[in-house]
Each structure stands twice: as structure tokens, then as C-alpha cells.
Amino acid sequence: MKRYVKWLTLSLSLVVLAAMVSACGGKNTNNGASETGSANPQKVDKKTYKWFVARGVDSPPAVTVKEIADEFSRTHPEFELVLEGTGDRPSYLQKLRTLIASNEMPAMFDTDPDAYASKLVEQGKLVDMKKLLEELGKYEDFRPVALQYQQFADGSMYTFPLEYGIEVFWYNIKMFKDLGLEPPKTFDEFMEVAEKLKQSGVTPIAVDGKDKWPVLRYLAYKPFRMTGNDFIENVKQGKASFKDPAGMEGIKFVHDLGTKGYFQQGFTATDYTAARDLYLSGKAGMYYMGSWETMNFVNDKVSAEMKDNIGFFRLPMMEGATTADNDYFINSGIGVAFNQETFDDTMKEFVKFLLEQYPKAYTEKGQFSPFNYSLDQEQGMPELFYKIQDEIAKSGNVFAVPWDTRLDPATNELLGNELNALALGAHTPEEFAELMDQAIKENAPKYFK
Amino acid sequence: MDKVLRNRKAALVFLLPALLVYLLTVLAPILWSMYFSFFSWDGVSDMLYIGFDNYTKMFGGDKTFWKAFSNNLIYVSIIVAMQVLLGLLVAILLTNITKGRELFKTLYFAPAIITSVAIAQLFQNVYSFEPVGILNFCLQQIGLGDWSKPWLSDLNWALSAVSVPEGWRYIGLYMIILYSALISIPADIEEAARIDGASSWNLFRSIKMPLIKPVLMVSIIMATTGALKGFDIPYIMTNGGPGRVTELLPTYMYKTAFSSLDFGYGSAMAVFIVIESLIAVAFIRRMMDSKET
Numbered sequence: 001m002k003r004y005v006k007w008l009t010l011s012l013s014l015v016v017l018a019a020m021v022s023a024c025g026g027k028n029t030n031n032g033a034s035e036t037g038s039a040n041p042q043k044v045d046k047k048t049y050k051w052f053v054a055r056g057v058d059s060p061p062a063v064t065v066k067e068i069a070d071e072f073s074r075t076h077p078e079f080e081l082v083l084e085g086t087g088d089r090p091s092y093l094q095k096l097r098t099l100i101a102s103n104e105m106p107a108m109f110d111t112d113p114d115a116y117a118s119k120l121v122e123q124g125k126l127v128d129m130k131k132l133l134e135e136l137g138k139y140e141d142f143r144p145v146a147l148q149y150q151q152f153a154d155g156s157m158y159t160f161p162l163e164y165g166i167e168v169f170w171y172n173i174k175m176f177k178d179l180g181l182e183p184p185k186t187f188d189e190f191m192e193v194a195e196k197l198k199q200s201g202v203t204p205i206a207v208d209g210k211d212k213w214p215v216l217r218y219l220a221y222k223p224f225r226m227t228g229n230d231f232i233e234n235v236k237q238g239k240a241s242f243k244d245p246a247g248m249e250g251i252k253f254v255h256d257l258g259t260k261g262y263f264q265q266g267f268t269a270t271d272y273t274a275a276r277d278l279y280l281s282g283k284a285g286m287y288y289m290g291s292w293e294t295m296n297f298v299n300d301k302v303s304a305e306m307k308d309n310i311g312f313f314r315l316p317m318m319e320g321a322t323t324a325d326n327d328y329f330i331n332s333g334i335g336v337a338f339n340q341e342t343f344d345d346t347m348k349e350f351v352k353f354l355l356e357q358y359p360k361a362y363t364e365k366g367q368f369s370p371f372n373y374s375l376d377q378e379q380g381m382p383e384l385f386y387k388i389q390d391e392i393a394k395s396g397n398v399f400a401v402p403w404d405t406r407l408d409p410a411t412n413e414l415l416g417n418e419l420n421a422l423a424l425g426a427h428t429p430e431e432f433a434e435l436m437d438q439a440i441k442e443n444a445p446k447y448f449k
Numbered sequence: 450m451d452k453v454l455r456n457r458k459a460a461l462v463f464l465l466p467a468l469l470v471y472l473l474t475v476l477a478p479i480l481w482s483m484y485f486s487f488f489s490w491d492g493v494s495d496m497l498y499i500g501f502d503n504y505t506k507m508f509g510g511d512k513t514f515w516k517a518f519s520n521n522l523i524y525v526s527i528i529v530a531m532q533v534l535l536g537l538l539v540a541i542l543l544t545n546i547t548k549g550r551e552l553f554k555t556l557y558f559a560p561a562i563i564t565s566v567a568i569a570q571l572f573q574n575v576y577s578f579e580p581v582g583i584l585n586f587c588l589q590q591i592g593l594g595d596w597s598k599p600w601l602s603d604l605n606w607a608l609s610a611v612s613v614p615e616g617w618r619y620i621g622l623y624m625i626i627l628y629s630a631l632i633s634i635p636a637d638i639e640e641a642a643r644i645d646g647a648s649s650w651n652l653f654r655s656i657k658m659p660l661i662k663p664v665l666m667v668s669i670i671m672a673t674t675g676a677l678k679g680f681d682i683p684y685i686m687t688n689g690g691p692g693r694v695t696e697l698l699p700t701y702m703y704k705t706a707f708s709s710l711d712f713g714y715g716s717a718m719a720v721f722i723v724i725e726s727l728i729a730v731a732f733i734r735r736m737m738d739s740k741e742t
Contacts, residue, residue, distance in 0.1 A: 070522065094707035101492035117494040203579065266578040266599025268691040399556065410709035421692025426604055
């Protein structure tokens with residue numbers, strides 16, 4: 001009996017071990033089978049390409065691309081595009097970078113032409129988009145600014161744009177009229193308007209402080225007006241200091257807006273939609289955001305009263321400005337990069353197809369596309385859409401680059417955090433400038449040589 | 450079957466699979482982190498061996514690291530106080546009632562099974578200032594309108610504000626553990642003490658406390674180590690901000706590795722968190738044991 005029990009325990013434990021070992025190995029054999037596809041000769045070998053999307057899979061660009069990809073699959077049954085999206089930018093970037101660090105770069109993914117992307121280019125991991133667009137004869141179809149935005153500082157380009165947007169201050173027309181205010185043309189007027197709004201008991205500016213980049217824009221306005229993009233391109237490498245006039249003007253501006261209470265109370269914990277709702281519910285006078293919000297301002301969810309009260313004005317001017325009033329933040333969104341390793345003929349054909357179909361399909365969703373393509377009045381789009389379309393046509397060709405696509409990752413991380421603290425009055429402008437100069441000194445050499 | 454359980458060799462064999470899983474999922478990553486912590490690596494370029502530089506930076510010049518460390522201590526004390534003290538209080542109250550006991554138990558335990566994201570969202574609405582959240586609304590209603598503030602944006606209050614949800618969430622868990630310990634005390638001991646004329650407080654301090662001490666110690670250790678690796682709720686609610694006032698070691702570690710792309714330095718911090726937790730456990734054991742004598 002005793003011997004029997006011993007055998008039983010031994011065999012049981014072997015079964016457990018065997019199960020564990022086979023579970024570990026099992027994954028590999030499965031993968032091998034699906035890749036060769038030899039078990040199922042009738043079926044066409046499907047090649048799945050993954051697009052890792054930074055904007056949520058239900059955003060207009062992602063939906064449009066998916067529709068076109070499905071249409072493409074009808075004539076090319078071997079092609080399948082799978083989307084995986086994360087709307088929250090910081091977690092998107094973290095996930096993407098972890099995937100790349102573990103050698104699992106997706107076939108397509110969204111990225112800005114930032115310091116990290118340039119490292120990928122250095123390693124030869126991305127498809128040269130400039131070359132590809134020229135080869136396909138599509139380079140000229142784009143708005144020049146849309147492509148410039150996707151370029152690195154040296155003019156090379158490894159991402160292609162899906163969106164196009166100008167950034168403006170949206171304001172509440174009725175609120176301004178009731179208080180006898182005009183849309184400000186200079187930063188001084190801007191501060192006066194904000195002060196009047198505050199005195200009448202409304203929040204002057206709604207801002208999304210949680211995502212950090214909207215507050216970062218405020219830091220960039222005055223340096224852009226004073227120097228164009230020279231300041232950021234120099235300061236990111238430590239060639240200029242945040243204590244320079246351009247830097248200090250920017251820092252003081254954010255410090256003033258925050259400490260004078262022109263942002264809504266508790267803005268550091270307000271997220272994207274909450275900030276927009278604050279403006280759309282008529283509780284805030286101004287809201288800075290890109291033209292990609294246009295359709296959200298005219299859809300059925302917006303109250304009828306508010307719908308007709310949405311106006312916009314350009315980035316204010318200042319004395320000694322070197323950029324014109326129709327130069328401001330213009331961008332073509334986060335671009336799409338292609339993995340050099342998985343880029344084959346099928347993929348190339350798909351890109352060609354996509355470029356042909358995209359402008360019309362995307363614009364008809366009420367969006368502004370990076371292509372030279374516009375809708376005329378007969379298309380029956382809302383009035384605000386045509387107003388923005390006109391504004392885009394009038395915009396200049398010098399545009400402000402977002403700082404978070406230019407700084408190295410570590411400085412960027414620190415800047416986002418400390419900028420909110422600056423606006424809450426935790427740092428004086430001088431302390432903040434010192435802090436940033438330190439961070440650049442420490443981190444920039446790893447990225448800019 | 451009884452014989453199998455008594456067979457020592459069999460027990461050893463059956464412990465093996467669990468040990469293997471444990472080694473692979475716990476020990477290996479820790480060793481891996483230690484290895485990474487000697488390198489400077491951004492996840493794309495080649496790894497660069499830099500010896501103890503990451504540790505020198507951590508203990509020497511990095512103010513944020515020490516800020517995160519001291520924030521973490523405050524975070525731990527708030528959470529342990531809430532989870533163990535309030536948990537114990539609720540458990541004692543529960544032993545004194547019979548009617549509706551199950552209802553109370555369920556209600557107090559409910560938050561423990563809700564996901565962190567939902568809890569973070571919930572408390573974001575509680576703390577919200579514009580539009581006005583429940584907390585500020587209540588303060589205004591009871592005439593303390595001056596106290597209402599944007600809690601998560603307030604440099605002095607944000608850290609406490611992000612600590613409370615985590616503490617609140619697991620009160621129920623520690624209540625159940627401590628409640629089980631309390632009701633396992635034999636009734637005759639209690640009766641004997643009552644006959645000797647012990648008051649409720651004396652009964653609790655001299656009889657119940659010593660008897661549930663081992664369970665209490667486990668609870669404190671669990672709450673402390675849980676709070677030391679506190680991450681999700683503060684990360685979702687404030688992302689360490691504004692500035693660094695709600696930065697904890699785990700959030701700083703995560704951001705250093707994945708946002709600032711300094712995997713080596715992040716790994717060094719991860720190693721520190723492991724060691725810190727081990728020290729905390731040893732410290733608590735020492736303290737609880739010395740009380741006995």
C-alpha cells in the first residue's frame with residue numbers, strides 16, 4: 001500500500017510538471033503553424049498588419065483609414081489591418097516604447113518627429129516617407145505645412161500626416177458682447193479681457209492641465225511671437241537659456257495666468273473633455289484648442305444657445321513680434337510611421353490606395369485633411385466648418401512647433417510636471433527657469449549631439 | 450490521501466511547481482532589474498555599462514527621488530492608519546451587533562472589489578471644484594464654504610487627497626481579517642474576564658489585543674507593503690502632480706523608465722523599492738515583537 005501511494009504521488013507530480021512544460025512550449029508551436037499556414041491550403045494566407053493608434057480607434061482618422069483598409073482587403077484578400085488604440089497619450093507612448101524595447105515594433109504606429117523617433121531613424125527602423133511619397137508621386141498633393149510639420153529639423157521625414165489643424169482661441173460670443181469685450185489682438189488686450197471676465201464672475205480660460213501639453217502651449221506663445229521657432233530649437237540643446245528674454249516672457253505669462261486665477265480652479269486635475277465641457281457649458285469665456293474640435297462645437301449635443309455663440313480669434317500679437325498674425329500653431333497631428341522590417345509590396349500598395357481615397361473620405365466627415373482638398377458651400381457643412389476652412393486658407397506658412405515634440409523625453413517629462421506647479425505659484429519664474437536649464441544640461445546631451 | 454499529505458517527500462515535490470512559478474515571476478524580474486540598474490539604456494540604443502552611477506545619482510543628487518521618498522512615507526502612514534485602525538474599529542463595532550451584520554460587512558467590503566480606475570474616477574468627482582464635487586458641496590452646505598478647495602490641485606492637500614481613496618478602499622478587507630481574529634477568541638476567556646470585573650476597554654486592551662496581535666501584525670505588514678508600492682490611484686488622479694507633490698517612488702520609477710526613457714535609472718529605483726519593503730517588514734516585526742516583553 002505504501003509503495004502504491006509513493007507511485008501515485010510521483011506520477012501526479014510528473015503530470016503537473018509535464019502540463020507546465022507543455023504550456024510554456026505550446027505557444028511557439030501554435031505560432032509556427034499559423035505562420036506557415038500549411039494546415040489549411042485552400043485559405044489565402046492572411047497577413048495581419050498592426051496599426052498602433054494614439055488617438056482612440058473611434059477617432060475620425062482611425063475610422064477613415066480602417067474603412068479604406070477594409071475596402072482594400074476586398075481586392076487584396078491577403079491584407080488585413082488591425083487597429084489597437086489608446087486615447088491617452090502618455091500611456092500610449094509608454095506602451096509603444098515598451099513594445100519597441102522588447103523588439104515588437106508594430107507595422108504602423110503613430111509618432112511625432114521627436115527625439116525618440118530620431119533615435120529609431122538612426123537605427124534604421126523606419127521607412128523613409130519623403131522618398132516613398134515622391135516615388136508614389138503624392139508629395140505635391142499635400143499642403144506644404146502638413147509635410148513640414150512631420151519633418152525633423154534637418155528636413156528628413158519619416159511619418160506621414162492624417163490630419164490638419166490650426167489652433168485658435170475659441171470664445172463665447174454672447175459673453176463677450178454682454179461685457180462689451182472685443183476679441184483681443186495683443187497679449188496686453190488678452191490679459192485685460194481675462195481680468196474683466198474674472199471680475200464678472202466667470203472663469204476666463206478653460207484649460208486641460210492633466211494632459212500637460214495644453215498648458216505647455218501657453219509657455220510657447222510669446223517665445224514664438226518673439227523669435228519664431230529659434231528659441232525652442234536652441235534651448236532644447238542648451239544653446240539658449242530659459243533665462244533669455246524669450247524664455248522669461250513665456251514663463252511669466254504662464255505664472256501670471258495661473259496665479260491671477262485666469263485658469264479654472266483646480267485645472268491641474270482637469271482632463272481634456274472636462275475642460276471642453278467647461279467652455280461648452282458657458283462657464284468659461286475662452287478655450288484654446290485646435291480646429292479638430294470644430295464638429296464637436298456644432299453637433300447635436302451642444303445646446304442651441306451655445307451653438308451660435310462659438311467664435312474664434314488668432315494667437316494674439318505683441319510688440320516686437322517677428323512672426324505675422326496669421327502664423328500660429330498649425331499642425332498635421334501625430335504622424336504615422338511604418339516599420340521598415342514589415343514594409344513589403346502589399347503594404348506599399350495599400351499606402352498608395354490610402355493616399356488616393358483618404359482626402360475625400362476624411363473631409364466629408366467634417367474634418368480638415370492634410371491634402372490640398374476642400375469642400376464647397378454646396379456640401380452643406382455647418383457654417384463654422386466653412387469659417388475654419390477659410391481661416392486655414394488664409395494662414396501663413398510659418399508655424400509654431402509644439403515643444404513636447406522637440407524636447408528630449410526626460411526634460412519634457414519634468415517640464416510638464418513643473419509647469420503646472422509654476423502656474424499654481426509653487427515656483428517663481430526665476431526658479432523655474434533655473435530648474436529647466438538644469439534639466440536640459442543634464443538630459444539634452446544624450447539626445448542632441 | 451491522508452498518507453500523501455503526511456509524506457514529507459511528496460509535499461516537497463508538490464511545492465516545486467509553485468516555487469518554479471514564484472522564481473520565474475518574482476525573483477527573476479528582481480534580479481533582472483538589478484542587472485539593468487548598472488546600465489544607462491533608453492530602450493533603443495545600445496546599453497551602456499555605468500557601474501554604480503545610477504545609485505550614486507539616486508542617493509546623491511536627485512531631489513525628486515527624496516521628495517518622492519518622503520511623500521511615500523506620508524502616503525504609507527495615512528493608508529496604514531486608515532486601513533488598520535479604522536478596519537479594527539469597524540471590526541470591533543461589528544462584534545457588538547448581531548442585526549444587519551452581514552449587510553454591513555458586504556457594504557464595507559464592496560470598495561475592495563472595484564477596480565482602481567473606477568475608484569480614481571469616483572474620487573476625482575468627489576474632490577472636484579469646478580464643477581463642484583460632493584466634498585466641496587457638502588462643505589458649502591454645512592457652512593464651511595471657506596474650506597472648499599480644488600483638493601487635487603492644492604499644493605498642501607493633494608498628497609492627502611490621493612492617499613485617502615487607497616486607504617478607504619481596503620478598510621473592508623482589514624475589517625474582515627481582524628473581525629475573524631476577534632470572533633475566534635474563545636467566549637469563555639471573555640466571560641471569565643467579565644466576572645473578574647474587567648471593563649470593556651480593559652477587556653480589549655489586556656485580553657483581546659494580545660490575542661489578535663499576530664493577525665494585527667500581518668495586517669500592518671500587508672498594509673505597509675501595499676502602500677509602499679502604491680501606484681495606480683495617485684498615477685491616475687494626479688500623475689504625480691502638480692509639480693512633485695504627489696509623486697511616490699513607484700510613480701517616479703515608472704515615469705523615469707517609460708516617459709523619460711531611462712530604464713537603467715528606473716531599475717535602480719525598483720531595486721530600492723524592493724529593499725525598502727524588506728526593511729519595512731523587518732522593522733515592523735522587530736517593533737511588534739519587542740512590545741511583547
